[in-house]
Amino acid sequence: MPRPSILNSLERKFILVIGDFLIIIASLNVFIHNAIDSKYISFKLKFAIFTFGVISFFVLSYILDLYNIHKRLRRKYVVTQALYITSFFVFIVFLFAVLFFDASFWRIPLLVFLILTPIEVALWRLFFANVFRVIPTVKNVLLIYDQETEKDYREINYAIDGDDEETFYRVKLSYNLNQHSEIKKTFLQASEKVDSWIINIKNYNEFPKDLEKVLLRSILRGKEVISYTSFYENIYEALPIQSHNDSFYEILQLRNRKIRYLHTIFSFLVNLILSLIVGFLLVLCVPFVFFLNVFFNKGPLFYTQKRVGLHGNEFKIYKFRSMVVNAEKEGAKMAVKNDVRITPFGRILRIFRIDELPQILSVIKGDMQFIGPRPERKVFVNQLNSLVPFYGTRHLIKPGITGWAQVKYKYGENLEDSIKKLEYDLYYIKNRSITLDLRIIFKTVTTVLFSRGI
Template identity: 75%
Template structure:
């Protein structure tokens, strides 16, 4: 018996969004038509409140990751997340109305809007989570590999099943294309049980003809047939540099590209505005940091260090010093969580990202841009070039103060973390766009507001 059609991640997010919007629009209707005194209601007020309400809910939802279905659907998490985000939403809408419109309110309808809206959204999301515990949401995967990729088989399978997130894929069958025909025939009889084929092979020319026919038949039946690189890029929004892929062409899919004028203009405008803002912040912060340094962090005000930038050229980076003056007396060492070298005042600077502000100097000089791969030290670049292929690819664009790797992965504490962050850097270089830059900006705001990382 064939399995029922499985909704993909985008379809599930769409259903969840529709349900949220139904609740939000109904709640805004209660607020506008019942909570506000009818004497003050106008077409302008209705349009403004509905437009602002929907926009603010969608913005808060994106910034606070309300539609990240890859996080495990735990009941407690689903409820608490919906409650605090929607509570923030109703408060923002109420304040907006108070500030921009001279109105009076009916208390009971207002309380219904403020208190019941978060509860309604939480109940809808709890229902959604329970429904998808009952109906099938996970795709069974047939993983195709070959002798050359067998060494990474366990790691690849672990990535498909999910590491630190829910992929909604599970490897049910694995198949070596080098298997002899006697083994192949009975094995291929079991492929009806799978929903997706994932190919992890170096050369697609080596796939047996009978397997190609079955693959084509699976495509005609509406089943998913994708490469492991495509799967990884779609699910993790990164590139799988530690799989079999030592092919530079498959990783970056090199092709002729038109000049992206809009992207260039957007980047220039963004860098200009950030330079003005951070430049002003630097001028305001220097006197305070200087005075507090005398008492709580004796030593130089700034910390300078050479980093590798565009095309592998070194440049000088500036920060407010947050570590003891002899932090590297035993040689270069990456910062780690709860690093003993960080002073008490330096820890405060790091929590609020104040130590990063002087990097605006490198931004103004053109050595860095606001969004890009994090610049690394030459000593670590040499080690990483020997450890992983294509590490130097991240130097194709100017390094950034923030970037895709910084907002998607934890603070790098060792070379292994740097390898994982490279996956996100390569994804950014390959998929760089205004939309992706805006996502990074939103996530950077969240990171700073909630003091994530070291």
């Protein structure tokens, strides 16, 4: 007997969005018809606040990752995340009404809107999380692999089952094409009980014809059939470079695209606006850092270093010095947690990312931009190129002060971390968009505010 249909991630997100939408509409209705003095209410006000409210809530939710259902979140985190995002939302709606309509308010209904809306959204999300702890949501997977991908079987299996990420997939059956002779009855019976086929092979032309018939029959019966690359990209928002040999084209899926004019304009505006803001902060910080350096971090104020940028060309990067003088007299070495070379004052600079501010000079010179892969030194690039044949593809765009890898993965301490971060860099290069850039900007701001990282 076939298993009942399981809601996929998109369907679960849709249910979550519908619940949020109903709560937000009801809350905005209370705000407009009860909180605002009736003499200010007009069709223009109603339309403007409803439109602004709905759009701002879902834009904030997307950028701040409120709809990431793959993270294994504690109930406490689910509630607090919903509370602070929705609290920010009700505040900007209130501010919008005051600034653009100069409205006056009834105190009690206004407090109901400002306080109860975040609580309602948080309770709805807590209910949603508890319901899907009871309802079966995990898809049983049949993993197909070949001789080329067999060496990475354990890592692939681990990625599908998930660890910190709740993938909603579990490998229940695996099949090695290298051992294929003929389809056995036991395999056919077992394949009927899986919900998804995940295929990770190098050469699809060598896919056995009899197994292909079974696969096509499964598709006709509504089973999901996807490549491992697609699965990994959808779940982890990264590209699986370590477990996919040298299948360069399948991973990056390079294709001829029209110039993304809107994203180009957006990137220009981001670089312009943030250059002014960060440049102003740099001017403010220089006297203080210079003064404190005299007592707590004796030596040059700035630290310069050559990094690899666009098309593999080297350029000079600038930072406030946070390490002892001649920190690399014994050779190039990546910074690690609790690095003894970092001075006490330098550690403070790093915690609040103040040491990064002089990089604005590289942005102004045109060597860098604000969002992109972090530039690495040539000595490490050469080592990584020997380990990963297509590491150089991250140099297809200008390097950035912040990027997708920086907000999604921990601080890189070794070559293994650099390879892992490459998965996120390639994902960004492939999926660059305005919304992805906004997510990176917001995540960078929260990283700085909460002092995460070295």
